[in-house]
Amino acid sequence: METKLVKIHQIEESLEEIEEAARLIQQGEVVAFPTETVYGLGGNGLMEEAVRKIYQAKGRPSDNPLILHISDIDMIEELTEDVPDTARKAMECFWPGPMTVILKKSDKVPRCVTGGLETVAVRMPSDPTARELIRRAEVPIAAPSANTSGRPSPTKAEHVWEDLNGKIPMILDGGPVKVGVESTIIDFTVDPPVILRPGRITREELENVIGCEVQMNTSLKASDKGVPKAPGMKYKHYAPKARMILVLGSPEKTAAKINEMVCESHKLGHKAGVIATDESLGAYQADEVVSVGTRKNMETVMSGLYDVLRGFDKKDVDIIYSEGFEGEPLEEAVMNRLVKAAGHEIIRV
Incomplete structure (x- = not known):
């Protein structure tokens, strides 16, 4: 299959390309497109054949639920049986935006989208290309991240190209x-x-x-049926090709421990990489030291994380040691991804 890569500029200037992508969605094909979070691999969320193509292109286990993306809050009424007041308040405040709600599914939602569960995950992205694509497709778009399953999620169109070129018909580059x-x-x-x-x-x-109170569950806990209720809860995710170890502790102890392990790696003839921050770049003596952003602004760390993880695949390192993040609310999101990328290999010093 030939994959078409299309650059999206201003929406008004790219309507023809977005319309072409929407027609592919309507025909049961899959298309990669940008959202504000990561690039998604989208298909008609109400068509089982399209959903099958998503799983096939990603190599994704079919018991891992997909998120349905909508362009208008009214679209949620046909996808769910019940919308609690708490969910509606959250949607009115945070949509469009990077929030997914899990609700009881309606009969219209195929079970292949929900991993066999009676619940459905729905979100309304804020990215204008994503919203326009959904509007023109006129269906909710089921879309996991547009990468090979288990790999770091794509934050650039080139990441999608690396993983899915030849497997899908179109990538919208936003x-x-x-x-x-x-x-x-x-x-x-x-x-x-x-x-x-x-x-x-x-x-x-x-x-x-x-x-009201909101509880936090970042474990790999599955439902009673053994099926995860949300994407990313059951399988190893976001992983670079090299083995990765996460080190938690004070900046001084973390740097000392990582340098000690780098030295041990060198004795074994292994090339070592370190994921650092702007504040600690000069503290390490590894073969490759890369900053993921500044601790003073965790949004820089979130936006740079997957690009850094993918970048190490091109640096040919044998092992990666990463600093950890603890304490601030946004650090929970970063740590959730780092822990899974490291396969839960964590050292606390």
Whole structure:
């Protein structure tokens, strides 16, 4: 299959290309497109054949639920049986934006989208290209991240090209995304609501809006049927090709431990890389040291994380040591991805 890469400029100047992508969606094909979080791989969320093509292109397990993307809040009525007041308050405040809600699904939603569950994940992206594509396709678009399953999520069209060239018909290139990590997922089918995946929208922000407690669950806990209720809860995700170890502790102890392990790696003839921050770049003596952003602004870390992880695949390192992040609300989202990228290999010093 030949993959067409299309550069999107201003929406008004790219309507023909977006319309072409929408026609592909309507025909049951899949298209990669930008959202504000990461690039998505989208297909008609109400067509089982299109959903099958998403799983096939990604190599994604079919019990891993997909998120339905909508362009208008009214679209949620046909996808769900019940929208609690807390969910509606959250949607009115944070949509369009990087928040996914889990609700009881309607009969219109195929079970292949939900991983066999009676719940459905829905979000309204704020990226204008994504919204226009959904509007023109006139269907909710099921879309996981547009990468090979398990790999770091794509935050640039070139990342999608690396993974899916030849596997899908079209990629809409909207430039680098703004947020850089996937949406916050909140389960509103339970009381109190539970965050299943942290993202740009924090627990504190949610509680202030909906007026009640929100619990946090960042474990790999699955439902009673053994199926994850949200994307990214069951399988290893975001992983670079090299083995990765996450080190948690004070800046001084973290740097000392990582340098010690780098030295041990060199003795074994292994090339070592380090994921640092702007503040600690000069503290390491590895073969490759890359900053993921500044601790003074965690949004820079979120937006740069996946690009850094993918970049190490081109640096031919044998092992990667990464600093950790703890304490601030936005650091929960970054740590969630780092822990999974490291396959839960964590050293605390």
